Amino acid sequence: MVDYSVNSSVALLLVNNPPVNALSHAVRKGLADGMLKATKDTKVKAIVIAGKGRTFPAGADIREFSGPGKEPWLVPVGNGIEASGKPVVAAIHGTCLGGGLEVALFCHYRVALKSARVGFPEVAIGILPGAAGTQRLPRVTGLPVAFDMITSGRHVPAEQAKKYGIIDEIVTGDIVNAGIRYAMIMVGKSTIPRRLRAKPVPDAENVQKYADAAMAHVKRKYKGYEAPVYCVKAVRASAEKPYDLGVENEKTLFNVVGKSGQARAQQYAFFAERVVGKWEMPGGNSQTAKPIPVRSTAVIGAGTMGTGIAVCILSAGLPCYLVEQNQKFLENGLKTIKALMEGSVKLGKISPEVGQRAASLLKPTMSYDDLTGVDLVIEAVYENLELKKEIFAKLDKVCKPSTILCSNTSSIDIDRIAVATKRPEKCVGVHFFAPAYHMKLLENIYSTKTSPDTAATVMKLGKTIGKVPILVKSCQGFLANRMNTPYGTESGFLVEEGALPWEVDQVMEDFGMPMGPFKVRDLSGLDVGSKITAEIAKTLGVTLTDETRFMAGNRYSHMNTVLANMGRLGRKSGKGWYKYEKAGGKIASIDDDVITVLNNHCKKLGIERRTISSQEIIERLMYSCINEGFKILEEGIAKRPEEIDISWLYGFTFPKYLGGPMYYANQVGLGRVYDRICYYHENFPFSKHWVPSQLLRRLSEQNIPMSQWMASPGARL
Numbered sequence: 001m002v003d004y005s006v007n008s009s010v011a012l013l014l015v016n017n018p019p020v021n022a023l024s025h026a027v028r029k030g031l032a033d034g035m036l037k038a039t040k041d042t043k044v045k046a047i048v049i050a051g052k053g054r055t056f057p058a059g060a061d062i063r064e065f066s067g068p069g070k071e072p073w074l075v076p077v078g079n080g081i082e083a084s085g086k087p088v089v090a091a092i093h094g095t096c097l098g099g100g101l102e103v104a105l106f107c108h109y110r111v112a113l114k115s116a117r118v119g120f121p122e123v124a125i126g127i128l129p130g131a132a133g134t135q136r137l138p139r140v141t142g143l144p145v146a147f148d149m150i151t152s153g154r155h156v157p158a159e160q161a162k163k164y165g166i167i168d169e170i171v172t173g174d175i176v177n178a179g180i181r182y183a184m185i186m187v188g189k190s191t192i193p194r195r196l197r198a199k200p201v202p203d204a205e206n207v208q209k210y211a212d213a214a215m216a217h218v219k220r221k222y223k224g225y226e227a228p229v230y231c232v233k234a235v236r237a238s239a240e241k242p243y244d245l246g247v248e249n250e251k252t253l254f255n256v257v258g259k260s261g262q263a264r265a266q267q268y269a270f271f272a273e274r275v276v277g278k279w280e281m282p283g284g285n286s287q288t289a290k291p292i293p294v295r296s297t298a299v300i301g302a303g304t305m306g307t308g309i310a311v312c313i314l315s316a317g318l319p320c321y322l323v324e325q326n327q328k329f330l331e332n333g334l335k336t337i338k339a340l341m342e343g344s345v346k347l348g349k350i351s352p353e354v355g356q357r358a359a360s361l362l363k364p365t366m367s368y369d370d371l372t373g374v375d376l377v378i379e380a381v382y383e384n385l386e387l388k389k390e391i392f393a394k395l396d397k398v399c400k401p402s403t404i405l406c407s408n409t410s411s412i413d414i415d416r417i418a419v420a421t422k423r424p425e426k427c428v429g430v431h432f433f434a435p436a437y438h439m440k441l442l443e444n445i446y447s448t449k450t451s452p453d454t455a456a457t458v459m460k461l462g463k464t465i466g467k468v469p470i471l472v473k474s475c476q477g478f479l480a481n482r483m484n485t486p487y488g489t490e491s492g493f494l495v496e497e498g499a500l501p502w503e504v505d506q507v508m509e510d511f512g513m514p515m516g517p518f519k520v521r522d523l524s525g526l527d528v529g530s531k532i533t534a535e536i537a538k539t540l541g542v543t544l545t546d547e548t549r550f551m552a553g554n555r556y557s558h559m560n561t562v563l564a565n566m567g568r569l570g571r572k573s574g575k576g577w578y579k580y581e582k583a584g585g586k587i588a589s590i591d592d593d594v595i596t597v598l599n600n601h602c603k604k605l606g607i608e609r610r611t612i613s614s615q616e617i618i619e620r621l622m623y624s625c626i627n628e629g630f631k632i633l634e635e636g637i638a639k640r641p642e643e644i645d646i647s648w649l650y651g652f653t654f655p656k657y658l659g660g661p662m663y664y665a666n667q668v669g670l671g672r673v674y675d676r677i678c679y680y681h682e683n684f685p686f687s688k689h690w691v692p693s694q695l696l697r698r699l700s701e702q703n704i705p706m707s708q709w710m711a712s713p714g715a716r717l
């Protein structure tokens, strides 16, 4: 796990634990043994620690967090490195993260390739740096940078890390040779002044000010998450306690937060994100399928979705045609893209160079004939089957035979679009979430005809443009919207039965959702929901009135439309489920008029309003969706619960500290969830989303926890 060699007078400890050289027990032992050997060998005058393959150690082995762990721990190993009288150089390439950065900070010197990145991403998996990182980083960078790096988990590019003082020199060429060259220069120099434990934390007297600011920031930005709070406490101690006590304090905090349910859930989410990259579909999988190279793209439609998708593509440095039917729409689209790209540069999401390059990569056109040579086209017009088919037929005629044709749709069966072409195997769904330039989920949908190579291409493209792609089978609503539908429906029923919209929102925000369902409705516009309902009613041949309570035998709530018909369209009109400070305002306040409308609505329908508990609100919103999630698994729409959880984490901003709805169901206990679903089914027989899933019934009756069923090692942590 750690290859030891001596090169003239320099000992090389080369960590060899692919793929990311995680600091497993064997690696820690290898480092300790290597240090001992190098210290004893009188021919050795300096030591280099580096990583074989793609990276310097990228952190502790997260899989080991589930077990009791085995000595040697990283702190004593690091102490051995620091105490060495022979200079020790960390030669960094790839990603030097977490425990890896801690090892580097125990070394006396750190050199790195320009392409390397360093960071403490522990906070993202619900923990804090546990091997003195919270005590050593502030001694190098000062408190403000340390608070920022450790609470955000961001990866810092080598050149920036040099400015912070983390890296001593940027080197070029082979990293091991560069490290050895640097070590030879340091031979004979005393290591004492380079030992971080003895350094004071700069500006320690202002710790109160920095720590208060950091705490206020994390409580606002990472509401509900425990780890950032623990990170602040640990870093703060670096300025308030002597080094050894600071390390002890860090260990105590690490042990508390590391054993929390949040940490386990976040580590599950980490692995789940990797699991969904290993997809499977009839006829192929991620190992066997071959993505076609995508060097040029086109987006059809310069509306909200089309422009958002174009921004993702351009930000990744790919050329993109933007197609619209007339000059005015095209110009509006270009203006939107320009503004979004400028915004991304301002927010530091992309570099100014990438922002500038985008202008030359973007090719506006009104002619499909320009698309003959593109590798992949994304149609992003509004949800209308006939229009989509018309566009696909045109594309099929003009594009080269290998071009992949994608539809950005949230619900239309891909088979029904692909019939318009002679290349159904190259047709695929790519469901972006609004705003497309921001939301990380990309739900890719295969039809009965889509080839595995086509699926592989859109899965790869998703990663290229910075999304978390999942692959699911086509069905009405696909995975994400189909599963999410009961969430909206049940929230509507709850207010009809007695809850107030702000009560439902508060319960769900306390649960962990960034915004309650009624604030979301106000944001998207009540007219949008109302139009969708009207469409469904039309298809079903139902005439909607204020008294309508059922559609095709299913319970239905008309309240949203009642408000929309009063001109209460949400934020844009200044009134919706809430009232706002002005049309287009963002500050929601309780509106007594809504209570009056609700009471009148219920009176008219003969509904007796009752008090509804927070528990019932959570159960009805979450369990109804979880039940649908099990049906989605049963039908093979998603292969594994991980696809479902990832879709909620990145499509609906479900809190990572709960892992996702399926992981959450497992934590609650499948038996309990099933029993409550049966209870609600009995009480609400006219909602088909309460018909219990057979898969859930089986798992619950046989007492099989879902963790046995999940592919992610994190599920068993």
Ligand SMILES: CCCCCC/C=C/CC(=O)SCCNC(=O)CCNC(=O)[C@H](O)C(C)(C)COP(=O)(O)OP(=O)(O)OC[C@H]1O[C@@H](n2cnc3c(N)ncnc32)[C@H](O)[C@@H]1OP(=O)(O)O
Pocket (backbone or CB within 6 Å): 019, 020, 022, 058, 059, 060, 061, 062, 063, 064, 065, 069, 070, 073, 074, 095, 097, 098, 099, 100, 121, 122, 125, 128, 129, 130, 131, 271, 274, 275
């Ligand atoms: C009990 C010991 C006490 C120690 C006390 C010290 C405590 C230290 C705390 C830590 O160090 S926690 C870990 C901190 N590091 C991280 O969180 C980094 C996590 N990894 C990543 O962010 C990325 O993997 C990467 C390193 C940036 C590489 O990204 P890339 O996209 O290139 O590859 P991936 O597909 O993500 O990963 C490849 C492969 O490796 C597995 N993996 C990655 N990191 C770890 C890890 N830290 N532990 C275990 N496994 C890891 C990942 O799951 C993939 O596996 P697969 O089987 O191929 O899917």
